[in-house]
Amino acid sequence: MIEKGEKRMRKKTKIAIDPKYILMIIGIICILLILVSFRFQEKMTPVRSAVGSVITPMQKGINQIGVVLSDKMDYITTMKKLVKENTSLKKELAEISGENKLLQQDKYELENFRKLYDLDQQYEGYPKVAARVISSDNDNWYNTFIIDKGSEDGLAVNMNVMAGDGLVGLITEVNKSYSKVRSIIDDESNVAGTFLKTSDGCIVSGDLQLMNQGVIQITGISSSAKLQDGYEVVTSQISNKYLPGILIGYAKDFTTDSSNMTQSAYLTPAADFAGLDMVLVITKVKDSDDLEDIMK
Amino acid sequence: MKRYISLTILSVLCFVLQTTLLPYIQLAHVMPNLLLVLTAAAGFMYGRKAGMYTGVFCGILADFMYSRVIGIAIFIYALVGYINGMANKLYYKEDYMTPMLSIAVSDLLYNILYYGCHFLLRGRLNLGYYFSHIIIPEAIYTVIAGFFLYRFLRWLDDRISPREELILKKGPNDI
Numbered sequence: 001m002i003e004k005g006e007k008r009m010r011k012k013t014k015i016a017i018d019p020k021y022i023l024m025i026i027g028i029i030c031i032l033l034i035l036v037s038f039r040f041q042e043k044m045t046p047v048r049s050a051v052g053s054v055i056t057p058m059q060k061g062i063n064q065i066g067v068v069l070s071d072k073m074d075y076i077t078t079m080k081k082l083v084k085e086n087t088s089l090k091k092e093l094a095e096i097s098g099e100n101k102l103l104q105q106d107k108y109e110l111e112n113f114r115k116l117y118d119l120d121q122q123y124e125g126y127p128k129v130a131a132r133v134i135s136s137d138n139d140n141w142y143n144t145f146i147i148d149k150g151s152e153d154g155l156a157v158n159m160n161v162m163a164g165d166g167l168v169g170l171i172t173e174v175n176k177s178y179s180k181v182r183s184i185i186d187d188e189s190n191v192a193g194t195f196l197k198t199s200d201g202c203i204v205s206g207d208l209q210l211m212n213q214g215v216i217q218i219t220g221i222s223s224s225a226k227l228q229d230g231y232e233v234v235t236s237q238i239s240n241k242y243l244p245g246i247l248i249g250y251a252k253d254f255t256t257d258s259s260n261m262t263q264s265a266y267l268t269p270a271a272d273f274a275g276l277d278m279v280l281v282i283t284k285v286k287d288s289d290d291l292e293d294i295m296k
Numbered sequence: 297m298k299r300y301i302s303l304t305i306l307s308v309l310c311f312v313l314q315t316t317l318l319p320y321i322q323l324a325h326v327m328p329n330l331l332l333v334l335t336a337a338a339g340f341m342y343g344r345k346a347g348m349y350t351g352v353f354c355g356i357l358a359d360f361m362y363s364r365v366i367g368i369a370i371f372i373y374a375l376v377g378y379i380n381g382m383a384n385k386l387y388y389k390e391d392y393m394t395p396m397l398s399i400a401v402s403d404l405l406y407n408i409l410y411y412g413c414h415f416l417l418r419g420r421l422n423l424g425y426y427f428s429h430i431i432i433p434e435a436i437y438t439v440i441a442g443f444f445l446y447r448f449l450r451w452l453d454d455r456i457s458p459r460e461e462l463i464l465k466k467g468p469n470d471i
Contacts, residue, residue: 023378063316
């Protein structure tokens with residue numbers, strides 16, 4: 001029966017090459033591709049564009065349907081929740097209005113800090129372009145997504161992407177009409193950050209394992225730094241890709257590492273990654289040439 | 297030929313759905329892998345070559361659009377297609393258990409290889425966590441989604457090549 005089946009298959013396709021060898025050839029080609037694409041990452045962009053320019057218009061269309069559908073779904077499912085929420089919110093409102101007065105006082109303090117760090121001007125002054133998220137990664141391992149603006153709209157690789165107040169990620173690839181963004185919660189992402197209040201440097205790295213709990217990892221904080229839960233972490237001056245002073249999130253759960261030299265903590269991102277729809281792209285690339293000169 | 301054209305169109309469709317609508321129906325932070333179901337089903341229904349063809353095509357889409365390094369997904373998908381193609385001998389039209397099982401195994405294989413290529417090499421060693429939070433949930437979810445997609449593919453297959461059916465029907469009588 002098996003032999004017959006094989007024969008039948010061969011007769012039908014009329015190609016004598018055993019699939020085994022085709023698989024081997026595919027394997028070899030793939031290994032070559034991996035090496036080539038790893039070595040010449042920049043030069044692969046046109047090839048990627050060819051695939052992308054066919055796929056992204058479709059994604060754009062379908063995504064719109066998706067947005068409408070999920071809006072409708074949300075509408076139905078959240079009705080009950082809303083009633084419950086409403087009562088609890090009223091309670092909260094009372095508490096918060098009290099807190100608000102305290103915060104008002106803090107605000108003055110914060111403004112002083114901002115002036116101190118000269119952030120205010122930089123942060124507000126960055127030119128921004130709004131873009132819509134049209135599709136996300138095709139598997140569960142990474143956190144990259146595609147936005148509907150590209151080099152036509154003045155975007156370039158290494159531009160920073162924000163949503164609301166918080167940093168979302170970095171553009172890693174730009175094509176004519178769409179670009180790819182790697183978010184800071186992606187497992188491969190590392191951002192040099194600094195604590196706004198104490199100027200202690202740290203590294204914020206995405207972690208798939210922690211991401212499901214809504215936090216990411218902060219490492220490399222000096223053990224002498226005196227920090228508290230809730231301190232803001234912003235992008236650092238020394239980062240060579242991220243513009244300084246963009247809010248990344250709030251730190252919590254500080255622990256001293258086993259080496260006793262550094263501390264680690266968790267960070268709750270300021271941007272909401274679950275419902276990412278519109279993002280802001282800062283159309284200014286950090287000029288790291290100066291930095292490199294200093295480093296030399 | 298018709299079959300290959302339809303597989304190509306289906307791959308593109310699945311890919312577009314996968315990247316746009318599926319994130320909206322995530323459960324426990326995972327979504328089913330339609331591309332994998334398609335590759336596995338193509339291999340299972342039409343044999344090793346069709347499986348590999350679909351795998352390579354799906355891999356190209358996934359790699360070129362989202363991956364930094366091109367080639368890993370292409371190879372993994374091709375391998376999945378090939379292995380499912382070997383199970384083609386067990387193919388029997390009314391049977392749903394075997395293809396579901398093969399989809400589950402394929403998904404596990406895919407994710408383990410993917411983990412090995414992307415995460416293990418970067419020193420992420422907590423395999424237990426990834427198993428319980430991504431690999432296993434995705435396999436379950438993929439099988440559920442795979443059931444419907446597989447039914448659809450079977451239905452489509454009947455429409456596209458009714459002549460095939462006659463030959464395939466003979467299959468079980470040969471035993």
